[in-house]
Structures are given as C-alpha cells and as structure tokens.
Amino acid sequence: MSNILLSAHDLTVRFGGVLAVNGVSFEVRQGEVFTLIGPNGAGKTTVFNLISRIYTPTSGYLDYQGQRLSDVPAHAVAAMGIARTFQNIELFEHATVLQNLLIGLHVHNRIGFWRQMLFTPTVRDAERATRQKVEEVIDFLDLQHYRDTLVAGLPYGVRKVVELARALCTDPQLLLLDEPSSGLNVEETADMAFWIQDIQQDLGITVLMVEHDMSLVSKVSNRVLAMNQGEVLAVGEPAQVQAHPAVIEAYLGGSFNAANLRRKA
C-alpha cells in the first residue's frame, strides 16, 4: 500500500489573473482510493486536467511511476496507464456502447495502417482479442443489455457507467474519476460505490476521484484531500478531513472573518 504511484509537487496553474491551483502537493499510493473534495471552483478538475495533460502546470510538476508527466504528450498519457472519466460525460454520442468501449482499447493497438487496410488475419485476431477484453469489462459492469445501443439514446446514469467502462478498457493502473456520482440517483450512487470498491479490490486499480457526495466519499476512500480556492486545506482519512476546522469553514463559512474566503493572490 505504501508505494507511491503519482506525486504532485507544488503544482501551480494560472489562467491569466486567476490562480486556479496554487502550490498543491500530494501523493497517491498504489492501490488506494484517493479523493479530492472541496467547494465549487476549488481547482479539483484543474488538477485532473493537469494529470491528463490537457493543461500544463505554470510551475511545479507531476511524477507518475518515476516519470515526469510534463514530458509526455497528452495522447500518450493513456498508454502510461492513466485513464479518466469526465464530469460532463464525454462519450462518442453517435456510436454504440460497444464501439465506445472498443475505442478504449485503442492504446493497445500495435498494428500498422496498411495491414488494417488489407484486414489481414493478424488484424482479425487482434479484433477478436480486443472484443474479448471489452466483453470482460461489459460483464464486470453489467452492461450486456446496452451493448448495441447508441449512446445518444441512453439515460444519464447508464452513460456514466459506460464512461467508467471505457476508462477500464484502457487497462489502467490509475483511474481518474471526475465526479462519478453527479447526476445519479441514490441507487445508482450506491452501485457506483460498489463498483469503485470492486475496481480497487478485484482489479487492483488505484483510483483518484473528485467527488461531492460525502457518503460516497467516506464509504470508498482510503484518504481524502480537501481543497479550497486552489490550495490544500487538509489531507488524511475521511473522518479526519471532515472534522478539520479549515474544511468546515470552507464548506459552511467562518463565523468571524469572511475575508478568509477571498482569493489571496
């Protein structure tokens, strides 16, 4: 449990005059569920976008398994074993669930363009193997029923699961979940909690997630990091963090000094 998979060192991101993330450092250990919490605009999703290389930090850096992430182009992050979901589902709407999941396996494609164009037996075998892996994920997340349905026609809750499935198809070591329970009803949230636990325990995948639903957070997380206005408030076990005075102040407001909530930069 103590091997460090991902570590952030003094991450800072500035968008013009806005300091979105300010000197954030944390470590994600192999095999744990690590959750980022914080009020809206705290910079949680920005941290995610830094890890998946959509943004580049203004200063500071990220290390993943001893490799500097800022040296890696955005499209190569998935091949390193980092998969993610998005807060506002980014699926391929006009494709079926199956096609969406097949794209998840894109990083494992080793066959050149010409052989694909001729559709040689090697390609056919690779396609079968790809499909086999997709079917395993479909079984894992109970998506059999939706396999050939267009994503555009699916309810929100199912799309959330499909996005999780697509991330799992890349065969990741680190899974980034951006608000897995947003827009889900109580039962779907409970299912999501089970799946996150299964992903951690059965598949041995490290999970880093952003989440607002505190019951889900305390149910599945090993450690929690609370952020506000781009800065780290507290790190530790869920109960510790929830009891931390700075966290309570960030969520509920301080009784004495409202100026504390303002951005300092």
Added chain:
Amino acid sequence: MRFIFKTRYDQDIQLAKHSGHVWAYSLLLLLLCLAPWLMEEYWLAQLTFVLIYGIVGLGLMVLAGFTGLFSIGHAAFMGVGAYVAAVLSGHGVSFPISVTMAAGLSAIVGAVVGLPALRVKGIYLGIATLAFGFIVEEGLARWESVTGGNAGIHVKVVSILGWQANSGEKFYAVCLVLAVLCTLAVLNVLRSPTGRAFVAIRDSEISAQSMGIHLAYYKTLSFMMSSALAGIGGALYAHKMQFISPDQFGILQSVDLLLMVVIGGLGSVHGAFLGAIFLITMPQLITLGKDFLPAFIGQAPGLQAVVYGLVLIGFVMFEPMGLYGRWLKIRTWFELFPFYRKGMFKRQKSFQKSDRLK
C-alpha cells in the same frame, strides 16, 4: 423483421452482417459486372462517372463524414491526381503505376493541407481548404510547361502492359475494379482501430485524446487517405474525359463534391455512391423536366444551380442523414410494419460535435 442471433465475435467483425447482405451485394456486383451488356453506351458512360465520383466521394466521406473535418477544396486533390495521371500517361507510363503515383502525390499534398487542420476547426478549416483549392487551380493554370495551362491537356487512353482500355466498356471495367478495391479498403479501415479513432475524433476530440488517440497523426492520416482516394478518382476522371483543364477542378467542382456527400448521407459509405448517383443523374432529370416547365423557368440560365441549392436545403432541413438515411427509414418502415413510429430517428439531428477541445 430480421433478428440476428450472435454467437461469435466474428459476426460483428465481418463486413456482411447476415446472409441478406451477402445476397444483396453479390447481386449488385453481378449486375455491375454485366452492365456493359445490359446498358446502352450512353448510360454506361454515366455509370462510369458514378463510379469515379463514388471513389472521390468515399474520400470526402472518410474526411467529412467519419473524421468530422470539412474540405471545401476537395476538387483540388482530384485535380492533382488527374494531372499526374495525364502527364505520366503522356510519357507512356503504365496505368497501374500512374494511378499509384496520382494517389501518392495527392496524399502528400493532402498531408501538407492537413497541417492547418491540426490547428483550425470547423468553418476556418473550410476557408483554409477553399484557399488551397484556389491555389491548386491557379497553379495548374500557370505551370504551363507541364500542365499546358488554361489550354488544357489531352489524356491518352489507359494502357496496362500493352492492353489498351480503348472502349467505353473496357474503361468501365477498370473503374469498376478500382471502385470495388477502394470501397473494400475504406470499409476495412473503418472496421479497424484507425476507423474507430476517426469516429472518436469526430464525436469528441477531448475524449479521443484522453483515450490515447494521437489527434495530429489521425487527422493527417484521414486527410491523406481522403486525398489519395480523390487522386485515384481524379486519375480516372482524366482518362474518362480525355481532356482536362484547370477550370474543371475549381470551386464549383468542390461544392459539387461536398453536395454529393451531404445529400448521400454523411457518415455512411453507401452515401458516397448514392450521392454520386444523385450528382450524375440530376442534370439529366433537370434537362428532361425543362420541357414540362413554363419557358421563363425552364429556359432560365442557372436553373441547375437553383435546383441543387433547393435540394441541398431540403436535405439539411428534413433529412440530415441524406439519401442513405431516407433508405434506412424506408427499410425500417417495411421491417417493422405496422409498428413504425415517427420519432424513431429523432436523435440524428446533430451529427457531430467535435469542437470541444479549446
């Protein structure tokens, strides 16, 4: 209604999804092979043009329909292919080599034009490709030592190792073979990881990138594939016309090509050929219709452009999936009779939303 009971993964990998496909496409191929004996010379020539435009349409379909990148200068790639074939066959180069060179050079030009595609999107890419189209047209007109300038250039007949495609029937056979090969190649790419990457880029770039798809590589690849197909189509076009000049590859031709894939149905391989059929038969229908219209409409100049425009507007408004979408609806109506509902295809209105990444 047909229920397909799937027991093997191969059933999803195969091109023919069920026995009905095998029969239908075998019959189509048989009819196409027999066409020289079934059709008059004139209609066979029209069919040849359908095949040629079908190949170019396939290329544009890969780019616009499957990768979501629009090119308003696609006739330029056709022009590059046409001139390569014309010049090389003029030097006595055998057709297989000249058509490969035409495809190759068009692909290289496509890669160069694809470079802005990595930076600009949507309407801006349209403008970039439009400008490119003008550059090529102008270049072909000015480079007189090779292209013969605005006076045009004569194209020799197709010759393959001494065999000459000197009749309409023989040239039709050449076109048919190439059209079938190109279609198979496109279908193969579309069912393999590359094709899925194209569709992923079309639907959500940000998501495609986070799935490990190298946007620059696949966009360039799509451009190259598309322009190579346009080059092949252009080479055949040159041999069919026997005389080419730069103005045949101008903006009007580009618009026709775009019209073809939109009316055929963006995002379907069938659409490329249905669009080609539309593009070739429409002028004939308009000519036939002229006699039945009042003189001030029937004899008015620019009637064809007006009709094309109206048809395009009609398709965009009422049938965004084009002729192929209409066919799907008709087929579904028969399959489900009497249970077809109007709302079944409601979710088709927007076909792409790829402008998400920044």
